[in-house]
Amino acid sequence: MSRMKSEEEYRKTKAFHFFRWLSGEKDPYIGNLEMRPQKEYMRAEDSILDRMRESQMVMDKVYDTRHNRWLLLFRRFYRIMAVIFCIMLAGLLLFTVSYLPPTGNASNPDNNEVASRYIESGMQETGAVNIVTGMILTYRAFDTFGETNVLFIATCCVMIMLMVEDAELKKQEVMNDRRFEPKNDAILQGTAMVLVPVIFIFGIYIILNGHLSPGGGFSGGATIGAGMILYASAFSFKDTQRFFDEKVYKIAKISALCVYGLIGIYYYVTGANGIENHIPLGIPGHIVSAGIIFPINICVGLEVACTMYAFYALFRRGGL
Amino acid sequence: MRFMHYSEEEGCKVGANLLNNYGEAVAMVLFVIGFGNLMLQSNLIKKIIGLNIMDTAVYLFLAEKGYITGRAAPIVADGVQSAEAYINPVPSGLVLTGIVVSVSVSALMLSLTIRLYQRYHTLDLDEISLQLKKEGL
Numbered sequence: 001m002s003r004m005k006s007e008e009e010y011r012k013t014k015a016f017h018f019f020r021w022l023s024g025e026k027d028p029y030i031g032n033l034e035m036r037p038q039k040e041y042m043r044a045e046d047s048i049l050d051r052m053r054e055s056q057m058v059m060d061k062v063y064d065t066r067h068n069r070w071l072l073l074f075r076r077f078y079r080i081m082a083v084i085f086c087i088m089l090a091g092l093l094l095f096t097v098s099y100l101p102p103t104g105n106a107s108n109p110d111n112n113e114v115a116s117r118y119i120e121s122g123m124q125e126t127g128a129v130n131i132v133t134g135m136i137l138t139y140r141a142f143d144t145f146g147e148t149n150v151l152f153i154a155t156c157c158v159m160i161m162l163m164v165e166d167a168e169l170k171k172q173e174v175m176n177d178r179r180f181e182p183k184n185d186a187i188l189q190g191t192a193m194v195l196v197p198v199i200f201i202f203g204i205y206i207i208l209n210g211h212l213s214p215g216g217g218f219s220g221g222a223t224i225g226a227g228m229i230l231y232a233s234a235f236s237f238k239d240t241q242r243f244f245d246e247k248v249y250k251i252a253k254i255s256a257l258c259v260y261g262l263i264g265i266y267y268y269v270t271g272a273n274g275i276e277n278h279i280p281l282g283i284p285g286h287i288v289s290a291g292i293i294f295p296i297n298i299c300v301g302l303e304v305a306c307t308m309y310a311f312y313a314l315f316r317r318g319g320l
Numbered sequence: 321m322r323f324m325h326y327s328e329e330e331g332c333k334v335g336a337n338l339l340n341n342y343g344e345a346v347a348m349v350l351f352v353i354g355f356g357n358l359m360l361q362s363n364l365i366k367k368i369i370g371l372n373i374m375d376t377a378v379y380l381f382l383a384e385k386g387y388i389t390g391r392a393a394p395i396v397a398d399g400v401q402s403a404e405a406y407i408n409p410v411p412s413g414l415v416l417t418g419i420v421v422s423v424s425v426s427a428l429m430l431s432l433t434i435r436l437y438q439r440y441h442t443l444d445l446d447e448i449s450l451q452l453k454k455e456g457l
Contacts, residue, residue, distance in 0.1 A: 048441060051441065052441065055442075055447060055450075055451065058450060058454070059447070059450075079360065082356065082359040082360055083356070083360075085359070086352050086355060086356040086359070087352075089352050089355065090348065090349060090352040093348035093351065093352065094338065094345055094348055094349075096348075097337070097338060097341050097344045097345050097348055098337050098338035098341070099337070100337060100341055100344060101337070102337050102340040102341060103340060103341050103343055103344065103384050103385075103387060104387055104388055104389035104390075105388070105389075106388050106389075106391075106404070110385055110386075110408065110410075110411075111388065111408050114410060115403070115408040115409060115410050116403035118394075118409055118410070119394060119401065119402075119403045119405075119406050119409065120401055120402065120403055122396075123396050123401060129395060129396045130394070130395045130396075131394035131395065131396065131406065131409045132394055132395075132409045132412045132413055132416075135409050135410070135413050136413045136416060140413060143417065144417075147416075147417055147420045147421070150420060150421055150424050151420060151423075151424055153424075154423075154424030154425075154427055154428055155427075157428050157431070158427050158428065158431045161431045161432065161434075161435055162431050162434060162435075213395065214393070214395065218416060218419070218420065284396075311427050314431070315430065315431070315434070
């Protein structure tokens with residue numbers, strides 16, 4: 001008795017429809033959903049000029065404040081009301097601030113037992129000397145995971161909107177980009193040659209010492225991203241692509257997020273069920289210590305560095 | 321219950337802390353400046369700058385809230401671990417969250433602005449809405 005399904009039976013299953021949709025044979029939206037196509041995007045120079053002239057004409061007609069008294073009145077009214085509203089808002093907020101407890105007072109209600117608990121037993125429980133890092137990556141690790149996801153989703157959205165797929169258009173974008181920039185600027189390139197390695201090493205130092213000194217994954221990642229941006233703007237995107245192209249970007253970003261998620265799951269499951277945690281905390285103050293903080297910092301640093309560079313590359317030329 | 325000990329006779333009369341809380345007052349003024357930018361500017365890039373000023377005001381407010389006079393940054397030094405030696409670490413963590421979200425939101429808004437500019441060849445919100453009306457959308 002074979003478990004193979006007959007052709008007709010297979011046609012009824014969901015898997016058949018799914019794979020047909022996946023291979024693009026049938027689009028379920030066509031015919032079932034009303035779709036209004038966007039107006040074609042015009043690129044030609046004269047159409048742009050036409051459009052500008054037309055828009056200027058409409059502007060002159062509509063915003064003719066010399067003849068259209070009501071519009072003039074409305075504009076003035078809007079501005080005056082906006083200023084009055086801002087002043088009222090400022091007054092309200094300052095009034096509230098004057099009721100708040102004084103700054104720097106140790107007995108303020110926000111300096112409660114949560115903060116003192118973090119300070120008093122944070123180093124024993126997390127192994128981190130830097131209490132803020134210990135707090136955000138262990139006690140509040142779920143929150144930080146959400147932040148990392150926000151960064152990931154933001155890059156995805158920017159990619160959807162700005163990524164240029166067409167090879168011809170991409171070439172055009174690169175040409176446009178070079179038109180506004182001096183090619184091979186000697187001062188910039190010389191400075192970048194000296195600075196970029198130092199910036200990279202400093203960023204790695206910040207990430208690796210996140211649990212010992214000020215810093216951590218977010219600031220270190222931003223530093224490395226800044227170094228990559230300097231390298232890309234001093235030389236060219238071709239030089240950056242030798243070590244960081246789309247493939248490396250995808251692997252680094254997704255694996256960093258997944259590793260962070262897996263470490264987080266391990267931590268939550270063991271913590272919630274009272275299972276013994278086998279990640280050693282080490283001796284506070286040593287570079288390899290603090291349990292999960294060290295790997296999580298590296299993951300967050302990778303994620304942030306990729307995000308920063310991806311934003312720059314996407315905004316400048318619509319691709320990595 | 322140390323945290324419930326806040327009271328009026330410790331020199332914090334209600335309504336009289338405006339000069340003492342000057343950092344928070346500056347944060348509020350910054351917030352209103354950003355909000356005014358959002359309302360009064362019609363250029364989209366300037367609106368985004370206004371929103372970023374508002375974000376900065378919130379960070380300043382949080383940093384002011386966590387500060388305690390005469391105490392050190394919350395990094396354990398020389399093994400001292402009493403709560404009386406360090407400032408409140410919670411607002412510092414919240415500022416970090418705020419910065420990350422603000423970066424993401426700014427990038428998203430700027431990319432939307434680029435798309436709008438590519439389609440309408442203007443950054444002015446009034447003109448964009450005018451052209452939208454003309455297209456019947």
